[in-house]
Amino acid sequence: MKPKVLISPDTMNIPEDVSAVLKEYADVEYVKRPYDDKLEGVEAIIVGTEPINAEFLDKAPELKLVARFGVGYDSVDVEECTRRGVIATHTPEVLSSGVADHTWAMILGHSRHIPLAGLHTRNRWAKREGSVPFGWDTEGKTLGILGLGRIGLEVLKRSRGFPLKVIYHDLLRREDYEDEYDVEYVGFDELLERSDILTVHVDLNPSSRSIFGVNEFEKMKPTSVIVNTSRGPVVNESALIDALREGKIGGAALDVFETEPTPLDNPLLSMPNVLVTPHIASASWETRRKMAVRSTGNVLSYLKGERPPHIVLEQRDKEFPLRQ
Numbered sequence: 138m139k140p141k142v143l144i145s146p147d148t149m150n151i152p153e154d155v156s157a158v159l160k161e162y163a164d165v166e167y168v169k170r171p172y173d174d175k176l177e178g179v180e181a182i183i184v185g186t187e188p189i190n191a192e193f194l195d196k197a198p199e200l201k202l203v204a205r206f207g208v209g210y211d212s213v214d215v216e217e218c219t220r221r222g223v224i225a226t227h228t229p230e231v232l233s234s235g236v237a238d239h240t241w242a243m244i245l246g247h248s249r250h251i252p253l254a255g256l257h258t259r260n261r262w263a264k265r266e267g268s269v270p271f272g273w274d275t276e277g278k279t280l281g282i283l284g285l286g287r288i289g290l291e292v293l294k295r296s297r298g299f300p301l302k303v304i305y306h307d308l309l310r311r312e313d314y315e316d317e318y319d320v321e322y323v324g325f326d327e328l329l330e331r332s333d334i335l336t337v338h339v340d341l342n343p344s345s346r347s348i349f350g351v352n353e354f355e356k357m358k359p360t361s362v363i364v365n366t367s368r369g370p371v372v373n374e375s376a377l378i379d380a381l382r383e384g385k386i387g388g389a390a391l392d393v394f395e396t397e398p399t400p401l402d403n404p405l406l407s408m409p410n411v412l413v414t415p416h417i418a419s420a421s422w423e424t425r426r427k428m429a430v431r432s433t434g435n436v437l438s439y440l441k442g443e444r445p446p447h448i449v450l451e452q453r454d455k456e457f458p459l460r461q
């Protein structure tokens with residue numbers, strides 16, 4: 138009997154020609170939500186952002202591999218997986234470029250109110266009704282990058298085509314990038330104080346949760362724009378709403394939210410200085426295909442009795458029995 142592999146609906150449908158490589162080794166099933174009743178006997182699963190916790194793992198006693206379709210794995214309880222001998226993998230690198238593109242689309246989209254301008258062109262321009270508010274230029278501004286990892290670096294590289302000063306903060310100082318990309322290292326408070334555009338590229342963990350709260354918005358410029366394509370809970374949403382209402386900061390561009398999908402009555406959705414997209418920073422044909430290849434590749438390695446190449450950091454030095 139071949140091992141059972143599931144592909145969760147939250148992976149945005151991995152193309153069948155990509156998952157076809159698994160069929161020689163496993164019975165592969167694309168499942169629809171809810172799929173709890175399908176977990177019995179499953180050895181490997183490719184998942185989206187649904188929580189992989191003790192409750193989930195209890196329903197899948199044969200599970201040996203959780204392959205995240207994505208780079209962030211805050212939705213996976215890695216400690217619990219490790220305790221149960223379940224390998225967790227993710228898809229680093231392949232989406233950095235696409236997410237950086239989307240980050241820049243949001244920065245520039247915000248700078249010229251592109252969503253609003255589109256609505257105005259369609260519905261009001263010919264009637265000579267109202268106008269689109271003036272936007273802002275990048276020239277002479279300071280871009281602050283929080284987190285100069287793989288995605289932050291791609292955002293930095295793109296910024297070098299703009300007349301911007303760039304500063305960054307990270308737990309790890311990257312002197313190698315400072316000369317190469319003319320970027321200045323600053324402390325977190327200085328990043329808050331000096332950035333006109335502050336873009337966030339950190340993973341969600343206990344120390345990054347709510348790193349933007351009342352005190353942080355207090356330190357920012359009243360004209361500054363916060364851009365978040367990382368994880369919603371990094372920003373305390375009610376503090377952000379208050380900061381925008383009170384003019385503590387000038388605007389926000391958000392691809393991610395504390396709760397997803399974000400409720401229709403989220404006040405952020407009706408603020409004209411807030412640009413929003415529905416967690417689609419990696420949603421290009423090219424990037425999603427590369428993520429599909431990478432997540433499927435991790436499952437394939439496991440099925441062949443090899444150690445999967447993209448095991449999450451916390452499990453990298455752990456030994457797992459390989460498939461015979």
Ligand code: 8YV
Pocket residue numbers: 147148184185186206207208209210232416417418419
């Ligand atoms: C995906 C992401 O949209 O990579 C991540 O961590 O958040 C996004 O690329 C998400 O993982 C879909 O499953």
